Amino acid sequence: MADKSKFIEYIDEALEKSKETALSHLFFTYQGISYPITMCTSETFQALETFEARHDDIVVASYPKCGSNWILHIVSELIFAVSKKKYEYPEFPVLECGDSEKYQRMEDFPSPRILATHLHYDKLPGSIFKNKAKILVIFRNPKDTAVSFFHFHNDVPDIPSYGSWDEFFRQFMKGQVSWGSYFDFAINWDKHLDDDNVKFILYEDLKEHLAAGIKQIAEFLGFFLTGEQIQTISVQSTFQAMRAKSQNTHGAVGPFLFRKGEVGDWKNLLSQTQNQEMDEKFKECLAGTSLGAKLKYESYCQG
Ligand SMILES: Nc1ncnc2c1ncn2[C@@H]1O[C@H](COP(=O)(O)OS(=O)(=O)O)[C@@H](OP(=O)(O)O)[C@H]1O
Numbered sequence: 001m002a003d004k005s006k007f008i009e010y011i012d013e014a015l016e017k018s019k020e021t022a023l024s025h026l027f028f029t030y031q032g033i034s035y036p037i038t039m040c041t042s043e044t045f046q047a048l049e050t051f052e053a054r055h056d057d058i059v060v061a062s063y064p065k066c067g068s069n070w071i072l073h074i075v076s077e078l079i080f081a082v083s084k085k086k087y088e089y090p091e092f093p094v095l096e097c098g099d100s101e102k103y104q105r106m107e108d109f110p111s112p113r114i115l116a117t118h119l120h121y122d123k124l125p126g127s128i129f130k131n132k133a134k135i136l137v138i139f140r141n142p143k144d145t146a147v148s149f150f151h152f153h154n155d156v157p158d159i160p161s162y163g164s165w166d167e168f169f170r171q172f173m174k175g176q177v178s179w180g181s182y183f184d185f186a187i188n189w190d191k192h193l194d195d196d197n198v199k200f201i202l203y204e205d206l207k208e209h210l211a212a213g214i215k216q217i218a219e220f221l222g223f224f225l226t227g228e229q230i231q232t233i234s235v236q237s238t239f240q241a242m243r244a245k246s247q248n249t250h251g252a253v254g255p256f257l258f259r260k261g262e263v264g265d266w267k268n269l270l271s272q273t274q275n276q277e278m279d280e281k282f283k284e285c286l287a288g289t290s291l292g293a294k295l296k297y298e299s300y301c302q303g
Helices: 006-019 042-048 068-083 102-106 126-130 142-155 165-174 182-190 203-208 210-221 227-236 239-244 246-257 272-286 290-294 297-301
Strands: 027-030 033-036 058-062 114-117 134-139 198-202
Touching: 006 246, 027 042, 042 102, 058 068, 068 114, 068 134, 068 210, 068 227, 068 239, 068 246, 134 182, 134 203, 134 210, 142 165, 142 182, 142 246, 142 272, 142 297, 165 272, 182 272, 182 290, 198 203, 198 210, 203 210, 210 227, 227 239, 239 246, 272 290, 272 297
Parallel strands: 058 114, 058 134, 134 198
Antiparallel strands: 027 033
């Protein structure tokens, strides 16, 4: 294989740090939210306050395990289709991860820059809004998100494991996992999904209508592609296609990250009591909200 990409280099370093980290020491809290010490530091969070977004930055915002790597791939393929230049990540794309000098280095990166983030809406750097960067926000139903999150911890050999699914579920429901509570993340975004420069994407819809979803993303970003180009990207963006290349794109963690890519895997893991607890929490946090409707909870999380 050619030189390791910056992307893989960063993942490998984080995995190396994880090896020496027990689950009980994995998290630190910054402004009320838990983050993994293997990926985030308070120095980087402080430096992030000076980050200057550009008007043509493309931001992919999501809670962990909702499909951000999928959208990153689609966006980079769209850029390739319109520019004929392969998009190379000059850094690990998650904005809040890495050393505190990365924002200075990023000043020299060519446009458009693709930035991923799992930060809650109210923790995003203000320059993203001030400079009107385009934001793709992807949501996935909370049950499958929790299941994916658990497997990632417990399947990747170097990442600290939970004692059991039940233990993970308890922590997930309390929001004491990396990047905090799914439900706080969702509540924070609820009022902003129809803002200018924001495009909401539902994982489950994209899974069902991939080509149509890619076309919508292209239109939102102002890229004009032929139907044939959209079709080509769609073939390259299926779960199977991405999993087949995952070791090249993401290194050793690839096959664990691209695990199953299905809707409804929660049915294999959540007990009846856990289902009820999640349904109650959903009602309490999101019933009657715009995001609550957009998530189509009855279709994807019940029955
Ligand atoms: N092309 C495609 N189609 C369908 N599903 C896909 C695709 N690419 C990634 N995925 C699934 O997304 C889950 C990982 O989410 P993220 O990329 O957001 O993970 S991370 O938070 O950045 O670690 C993870 O979900 P699970 O398989 O359920 O664990 C991935 O398999």
